[in-house]
Amino acid sequence: MSEQSHIVDAETENDARSDVSNIHTDVVPAHEEAHAERHIDAPGSMRSIGILFAVVILAAIGYGIYSRRSHESSLQETTAQESIPPVIVTHASIGSKSGELTLPGSVSAYIETPIYSRTNGYLRKWYYDIGAHVKQGDLLALIETPEVDQQLIQSRAELERQEANAQLAGTTSDRWQSLLAKHAVSQQEADQARSNYIAAQAAVDASKANVKRLEELQNYEKITAPFSGVITARNTDIGDLINAGSGSANPRELFHLADTNKMRVYAAIPELYADRVRNGGVAKITQDSNPGQVITGNIVRNSSAIDRTSRTLNVEVDIDNRNNLLRPGAYVFVHFDLPGAPGTFTIPSNTMLFRAQGAQVAVVKDDRVQLKPIKIGHDYGDTVEVLSGITAQDALVLSPADSLVSGAQVRVTSTVAPKGLE
Template sequence: MSSESSARRRARPRRILFLLGFVAVCAISLAAFGILDRARGKQEVKAWTDEQAIPTVRLVQAEPGPPEQSLLLPGNVSAFNSSSLFARASGYVTAWHSDIGAHLKKGDVLVTISAPDLDQQLEEAKAQLVQLQAAVEQAQANADLGQVTNGRTARLVAQGWSTLEQGDTDRLTAASRNAALAVAKANVRAQQAVVNRLQELSGFEQIKAPFDGVVTARNVNIGDLLNAGGTSGRALYQVADIHRMRIFVNVPQAFLGDLKPGVKATLHLPGQQETFEAELTSTSNALEETSRTALIELQADNPDGKLWPGAFTEVQFHIPSDPGTLRIPSTALIFGTNGMRVAAVDANNKVVLKPVRLGRDLGNRVEIQSGLSLTDRLIDNPQESIEAGAIVRIAGSDVKRPKLAAAE
């Protein structure tokens, strides 16, 4: 029994030493693991901090422009020809022959005017013309007689049978009668002009259509008194030629370089589902200083008369685009002393500053005529202080977060 108890007493310190050694080893292991984990956490925190110092940017890319530029502007429709008809002869209206909407041919009578005063003046002028023509015949006879007498007297003077005084008298008398004949003929020409003028005026007793068209306004009634030559107030008739229409548009200066004769356009009229095709024919070649716009004219065929003068229309121009022109958001531009530039990101996520040449400003987008390609990755809203070669991080890419809890 004593030997067993002594053996037990000797084994107990060994067990205690073993337990103490095991505890010491565990403590050292835990301490080493903590130190290593803290070091690793510090490295991750440092890497994360360095990574956070790299700016995060959002990328955009250039887009090709459409094959056709669409420009929509308001316009006004006008008749190809429009005429306001006034009275040229004074008198009373005895009849009118066409109302609004009537289709006319050139020469159709619209208004018949009774002008008795003008008719009497014409008859009087014709009678005076007859009198003057008779006076010419009388003057012609006197001139012929004076010519014969002068010739006879000249022979007698040469033969000594008549005096020189008589010869001078007959010669001057013949010259006087020739002058009287010339005056009589001039009077006839003057009176003929008067007759022609009155005949022309009498022709205005009928107001006729100046061209093929349609009546757009009538402001005359039977019995109205008309005064010749009046151009103030309302016209008797408004006639419009609508077989082809003119469309006038004020175009901003920025688009005038693309609008040349021959450019096509589509007309959209409020209240009509149908569209109409038009073609640019001419420009005013001048800008309004207040609006910086130029007036241009388009023309459109109107065989069915669906386009009316005075109508409002939206004109959609079809402008061929330059295939090399790209479009980017206006927020990608950098305005600086070095001109217009953009900030691109290369394959290594480094910034590359590229100068560009701008085209038109389209509001939230701008056209780039040169300096970019479709594959360029551009920074949206770049800082003005951004420098070439700087490293950036792309928004949306995976970012490692430090394990702060483990480090602690």
């Protein structure tokens, strides 16, 4: 009994301790309760942090993929843009600029002539030497013509004889006419006398003509100036044998006379510019002997024909030379102002391409190139005149590549304004 009671008491004591323990367990301090709650929620917080970290990683991965794809797209676009060749374009100027055409010219006196003798003889005396200014009618030289003088004396004597014969024949004819009225002579005899008178009169006229001819030849003993001018050459001296005319076997030009108050300048215009040099225009003359001196002249006439050999148009420019600025025979330069041609265009020289098809330009339209053939006019150096093939609205590629072909895509980076015409 005692052992069982001890066992029961022990169990009872254990149960009481258990109840006290439960009571102590149920009564928990407030800070311990809070700590317990935080301890209970810790696994959920770690889960939230993990989820957030995963989201951040996924966002970073997504952004990296997006950035890489965006960069690749941008790179592809940039590569595509860079593969299109960039070009600079300009436009043609309407019309062609006026220019200056400089050509060599030859100076001639407005009037000049060689002076020959019209009679045979010996030079007795000359009065003017080279460089002398003479007036029309001035005596230049005297020629001795003894043969002509003797022929003139003989011809005058012959004239007197013929006049005497004619006078006698006239008197005889009158007498026969009187006798014919009295029927003392026949009509035949009267007519014969009349015929003799007419023949004698004709011989008188012929003799007078011969005397007149010899007198004219005698007058040619005096060499006079046909117009006012300057003696530019003297090719004779006292005692020289003079042959008549310029068509003899040994003609001799006695003097050369030139009117230098007005000069003619001749220039050969190339056929290309022949239509742009007009009568009535102005030309400027320069010469190496005085480079700073500019002489103005007028274009008065041209030959109206192209020389078959040189393919040039002969043009005459008249110069007022009263100040003796030019000399006959001088080598000068003639400067012609060429007006711009209507209906044409002017483009920079570096817009042209030269292919087997001829001269071409690259025209940009809708970012595509089209090669157009052109017809070239005058070349001004940095610019070229175009007669046909383009319009003022065409965008011309500056410095086009030799490999450029029609249909190629290009990228216009800038547009250069056309230069103004001068």
